[in-house]
Amino acid sequence: MKNIKTHINKNIRGIILCTLYFVLCTSLNAQNITTKVDTTAFKIGEELKLEMLVKTKPTSAVIFPESKLMGALEVLNSYKVDTLENGEFLKLKKEYGLTHFDAGRYTIPQQKIMINGSPFVTDSLLVEVVDVVVDTTKQKMYDIKPITEVEKPSSGFPFWILYILLGLVALAGVLYLIFFRKTKKEKREENKLPPFEKAIQQLSSLDNSSLLEQSEYKKYYSQLTDVLKKYLEEEVYSNALEQTSDELITKLELLRDSGELPLSREVIQDLKKVLQTSDLVKFAKSQPDLGAAKVDRNTIESVINETKQALPEPTEEELLLNEQYRLEQEAKKKKRKIIYASIAGFAVIMLTLAGFAIKYGYDTVKDTIIGHPTKELLEEKAWIRSEYGNPAIVITTPKVLKRLKNEQLDALGSQAFAYVSLSGDLSIAASTTVIPKAALKSTEDSESEESLIDLEKANEGSLQMMEQRGAKDIIVKQEEYELPKGIEGMRAYGTMSMEHPVTKKYQTMTYQILSFSQDNALQQIILFNAEGDKYGEKIIKRVIESVELKKSEE
Structure with a gap:
């Protein structure tokens, strides 16, 4: 009996499997689905076309997949369905634009298509993303460009003018209310x-x-x-x-x-x-x-x-007293009005300044109103570009550099020029020292005369001279330096404490010494500005960017 039941169960399972196989085959014949790509290998970032073609009856409802990703590939475009008639069947063609940005082999997984509410899956496809090959023998390589500061573009109408106008209008309104507009009480008194x-x-x-x-x-x-x-x-x-x-x-x-x-x-x-x-x-x-x-x-x-x-007529004395009292009352009223107007005007001015401070910064507003020596130098309209010494150092400065003369410079054969601001917070100096060729040829096997000028020691010598003149707490860093036109040199920079020429107190200064050698001459540019002075820093930066060296004139 048990064997008969087992045999019946096997037969039932076989019938069910045969039925499912028949239905599936019929469905696949009725709903024919094919997928293909326009290429199996494409470059990084290019668009790969994936096509899905469904052959079905005209009465069938077909829903194609809509997703942002198909496996690892990103869907760039989902194109409209194209319908083609083929006898009693319709062919529905759907295309997708896919891409990827990493080289490698990727699989487009099976996608689900709904036909008359029933799911059908497409075949999976293997594609390859090919890297872009760069021929370094033909493509010239360049260094990474440094960060370049650019001026903030104009935002159109200068709104600070509008702020000033609004402040003046507000002040005028307050003055009118205080001085010119009569109160109801005053009007009643006049009409009384x-x-x-x-x-x-x-x-x-x-x-x-x-x-x-x-x-x-x-x-x-x-x-x-x-x-x-x-x-x-x-x-x-x-x-x-x-x-x-x-x-x-x-x-x-x-x-x-x-x-x-x-x-x-x-x-x-x-x-x-x-x-x-x-x-x-x-x-x-x-x-x-x-x-x-x-x-x-x-x-x-x-x-x-x-x-x-x-009623007795008022005496002349009473009239005078009344007139004096009236004048005193008017004077008191006028004084009160002036006080109120001053307070209101001060409040309007302070609010206007507060608005400027929020927009442009407190220091900028303070320096604009009170004044700042290096800010005024920075805003000089006509900066001066001139040549100093021979061989010449060409440099652009807010003020002309004046020639320095003393026995020590003459003994060294130096031509020195300098400018020191009246506040003592900024100084610019340029010097050229011609070294005799006989002194340069002290080493017979030297490859060139210029190689005998040790720029690092030249910077150290300049710092020693500053120390002899009272500089202390000197912090030094040195590095190779190159001008925009390719002339190489040595740069020393850091901070030191120096006596202020006006207050006679020591203050921290930042310095830069740029040293170059050409035509058996040592050329140096020395710049100082007070530490933390943003205007001085901008001046120094602009001066350095303008430096150009010329060959000696025979």
């Missing part, structure tokens, strides 16, 4: 009427109102008594507005009795009646008739008129 005219005007406004016609007696009497109290407060005595009716009458009687305000008893009595009526209207809700209200109004005007006439 004298107390008497203002009181009469307020009474006229009260006449033109409709308070009496609308039986608004409380408002009417409140405004009427306020006109009188305001006038008295401004012209006679303070705090009249805060007093009650009885207090107001008592105050006026005291002023009359003291002779300060000679009002008649009848005027004060009439005013007392008006104030009593006003209190009844405001607090007891009394309703006077229209005629009585108008009489009270006229009474208030009479009191104001008599008060004005009773």
Whole structure:
């Protein structure tokens, strides 16, 4: 029984495998897929064309792979599908542009194509990336070029001009607000009427109102008594507005009795009646008739008129005191305005400078405003190019080098020229020392006269002379040096402490000594600048780049 089951299982597996094989063969016949490349070997960076061709029915939905990489190769281009009719079938051609940047052998792996939702894979392909061969016998080799500084290109409109204009506009606006624009308070003071005219005007406004016609007696009497109290407060005595009716009458009687305000008893009595009526209207809700209200109004005007006439005219001394007080107040106001304007102007200037400092750097702004000796030298418009000595050293400097004369130089047969800045932070010197040929021919087997001038020792001799003149803490480095035109020499450079010619204090200086020998002559260029002085460093760099040596003139 067990053998029968085993035999049946084997038969079933065989049937299934045969069925799958039949379906697969049918599918491959119906969906014919081929892949090829235009070449199996291509150079680094070149484009390799990979073609996928699918033969299928017109009703089939075909999806080609879309990826950035196919194995190690990068997909540069994925071209559009090209459709070709072939009887009852369609041929769909898809091309890819592949590349790689390392030489070697690479495999384009199998790619998955979806047809009617079912996956089909292409064949894998082997390709070779070939290196580009350079014939060094035909291709001349060059040294690596040094780093060259270039000027920053102009960014168009110089925005610093805009910043200055904005700062000036802001300053003008502040000055206008402080000096020329009048405040609301000042305008009110200018438009303010004298107390008497203002009181009469307020009474006229009260006449033109409709308070009496609308039986608004409380408002009417409140405004009427306020006109009188305001006038008295401004012209006679303070705090009249805060007093009650009885207090107001008592105050006026005291002023009359003291002779300060000679009002008649009848005027004060009439005013007392008006104030009593006003209190009844405001607090007891009394309703006077229209005629009585108008009489009270006229009474208030009479009191104001008599008060004005009773007030003594200010004496000349009082007028002078008032004028002096007015002038003092104006002077105080003007002083305050000047202080505010100064503070505002200073703030605008500081903000403008802060903006420049952020954009261009603090040191640049400081040196531009205060000034810097080497910065001014660097910005000299007309640098001078001249020849010094024989054989000549041709050099471009911000100032002309002046000839140095002394017995020591004459004894050595040297021609020396130098420039030292007034601040003592920069110096440039050029010298030519002609050595007699007899001294050069001290060695019979020497190949050339120039080989007998030891440039390294010449640099050391120059440093020893500097040490004798007070230089100390000298740090020295030496290296071979070549001018742009191929003249070889020796360069000594480093730092040393030297006494400042102005302050007499020691400061650290950077130095460079360039020594060359030609036509039995030692030619030297010696340059100093204060350590950390960026402007001096730029000057020295520009001077060195301009050096040119000439042969001696017989």
